[in-house]
Amino acid sequence: MTKQNLLECHQRITPLVHNTAVLTSRLIDKEIGAQVFFKCENFQRAGAYKIRGATNAILQLSEEQKKNGVVTHSSGNFAQALSLAAQSVGVTAHIVMPNTAPEVKKVGVREYGGNIYECEPTVEARQAMADEIATRTGATFVHPSNDNDVIVGQGTAALELLQKQPDLDFIFCPVGGGGLIAGSSLAVKYFGENCKVYGAEPFEADDAYRSLLSGKIESNETTNTIADGLKTMLGDKNFPIIKELVSGIVRITEDEIVEAMKLVWERMKIIIEPSSAVTVAAVIKQAKESPEVFQNKKIGIVISGGNVDLSKLPF
Structure with missing residues (x-):
């Protein structure tokens, strides 16, 4: 998949999708010790990227x-x-x-x-x-994540983020089936400048983390997580891209997901679903464990969606 594929895809889908907002939060910037840019696909048509x-x-x-x-x-x-x-x-x-x-x-x-x-x-x-x-x-x-046309399409969210903020040092994405992080990695490869891509997933569904370690696609015995969008596994089309281009994956507990979701709802006044909160939690966790890594850096976070069942909120 080439740079031209991404550009042609973006042009093709533009009449039917939103170029979503990129938001910031001074409070979250202070907590992370970096500038954080949220690509808000929760504002996308159908509520997700x-x-x-x-x-x-x-x-x-x-x-x-x-x-x-x-x-x-x-x-x-x-x-x-x-x-x-x-x-x-x-x-x-x-x-x-x-x-x-x-x-x-x-x-x-x-x-x-x-x-x-x-x-x-x-x-x-x-x-x-x-x-x-x-x-x-x-x-x-049409596979939700292991399809080349789908992978390139999902990569247009990171492409738009980089068009607006070309000097990002990191982009973080949630990892479920692998389509978003594979597409985002391609966008970073072709349009980023010394930008690294990291994934985030729950400990309760950490197949991608284990797949990167073993070098082959792993599965989950159980998927007992509130991040319902991240319960699927990688595929043979997206995994080679992930293996080549993704720098690492951060695993998150269920409590950390809930706390990150609450933080964004309360401070940014936007609705994000648990699968998106996993990514926010990963950046917060990394900032606490290794604050020097993010010091004065620019971080992009793809907020993947905002489809929340309000009758089953985890807080």
């Missing part, structure tokens, strides 16, 4: 493929994103969701015209049902 990759994938389907629709499996954010992207261009979207997915995300999928099929909350069950629907309907399968 995933509309970028979904839109890019759909816009590149043939007319025949568009007639047959698309299918994916997702716990929520990509489900909503693909439904909305499909609706925007008149394509049917079949969405496989685990039966544990937050109700707020199911409501969003229905509002955007997606057809929901519920399954057991395992990667195997999700993929099996998606495969069955693809066979039955002729729909094109």
Whole structure:
């Protein structure tokens, strides 16, 4: 995937996605000892960055493929994103969701015209049902994170951040399926200047951390985390990019996720979901453990989404 791929993707999806705000917080800057720039994809269409990759994938389907629709499996954010992207261009979207997915995300999928099929909350069950629907309907399968068109699309958030703030020293992203951090790494490779990319994930779903250590894709025995968007695992398309370009991954406890989420809600007055709070928590943790690393640096944080079930707040 080239610099030109990213630029062409950005131009292609621009009419259908928001160029989201980049916010700052003097209080958080003081706590970190650095300048922090929040790329607020919680303000994005469908409430998360995933509309970028979904839109890019759909816009590149043939007319025949568009007639047959698309299918994916997702716990929520990509489900909503693909439904909305499909609706925007008149394509049917079949969405496989685990039966544990937050109700707020199911409501969003229905509002955007997606057809929901519920399954057991395992990667195997999700993929099996998606495969069955693809066979039955002729729909094109679009993976939420392990698809080159999706990866490039997700990278446009970091591209926009670097266009606004080209001298960043670090960019931090949450890691679930790996599409966002892989795309962001490509954006940094082509448009950053001595900028390092770090991931953040919960201890309860730390497959990417272990994958970087072992050099092969690891899975999770359990995923008992409130960061519901980070329960999926890496894929064979995004992992090689991550392995080559990501400097490291910071693991976060459930309590640290909650505290970071509260901090942003209270101080910045914006709604972020737990999966986004993982990244904020990672920067805070690193600043406490090694304050000299961030001293007078510029840090970009991709706030991945703001789709929160208000009836199940962790605080």
